[in-house]
Amino acid sequence: MRSMMGFAVYGRQWTRSLTDTRPLIDVFAEKWGIAEGDPLLRQAFTHRSASSDVLPSYERLEYLGDAVVRLWTAAKLFAGTSEDGAAKDLNRREQVMVNRTSLAAAARRLGLTTLVIAGKSEIEDGRTSDDRIAEELFEAVAAVIYLRCGWDVLDTYLGSALGLQLADVLAGDGLPDAKSDLQMRTQARYRCLPEYRVVSGSGDGRSAHFDVELLIQGSVVSRGAGHGRRAAEMAAAVMALACEDGWPVPALEESDAAIR
Numbered sequence: 001m002r003s004m005m006g007f008a009v010y011g012r013q014w015t016r017s018l019t020d021t022r023p024l025i026d027v028f029a030e031k032w033g034i035a036e037g038d039p040l041l042r043q044a045f046t047h048r049s050a051s052s053d054v055l056p057s058y059e060r061l062e063y064l065g066d067a068v069v070r071l072w073t074a075a076k077l078f079a080g081t082s083e084d085g086a087a088k089d090l091n092r093r094e095q096v097m098v099n100r101t102s103l104a105a106a107a108r109r110l111g112l113t114t115l116v117i118a119g120k121s122e123i124e125d126g127r128t129s130d131d132r133i134a135e136e137l138f139e140a141v142a143a144v145i146y147l148r149c150g151w152d153v154l155d156t157y158l159g160s161a162l163g164l165q166l167a168d169v170l171a172g173d174g175l176p177d178a179k180s181d182l183q184m185r186t187q188a189r190y191r192c193l194p195e196y197r198v199v200s201g202s203g204d205g206r207s208a209h210f211d212v213e214l215l216i217q218g219s220v221v222s223r224g225a226g227h228g229r230r231a232a233e234m235a236a237a238v239m240a241l242a243c244e245d246g247w248p249v250p251a252l253e254e255s256d257a258a259i260r
Contacts (some may be wrong), residue, residue: 048120065139100225104134
């Protein structure tokens, strides 16, 4: 292995080396009570494009992290909602909390995407900050915090990342049925329904991944992603409601403006 311009070279594969990210990963480790140089934490930041026999990728950790994040969310929703509430309502709230769009946003707020160890092409193309990798990082790191620090520290970590969103969802402002709310708003303002357009979709079960665009009056106003088309559409609806000020001007108002 040789090093050049901040990248380590493994055969023909250039990657962002540990020397670039180790100091920042160690700062993150210290904040959450993980030992400096912990190999499991470094694995949590290693994308498959940079994995090796010495440093495997985060995929196994991501698998555990997905379960851990969902368990934490389910426990919070179960404890924070009415005892006579329907399971269907809990599922809707969970869809708002745990989806690719929301977890990717949380990963970026925490700065996790700046620590990823990835191949040169992923870095140059900017793919290390896309929603899929950001979500995977968030889940992998959550798994390490759970394994190394236990549930109480994990609770603090996830609370710092998702606590505000959880509070909104428990208060009823998190739009547990965002698609229905969006439909009512677009009917009132535009006299039409929002349109969901699948950009990509493949796989099934845990490996499924769908990306959708949400259009109002033919204009794309948001995107969403998730493990299934319904989850992706829900995520897109939540994002559309969060940026309502940026929706297109109703066609009737455009006509009136032209007349004036």
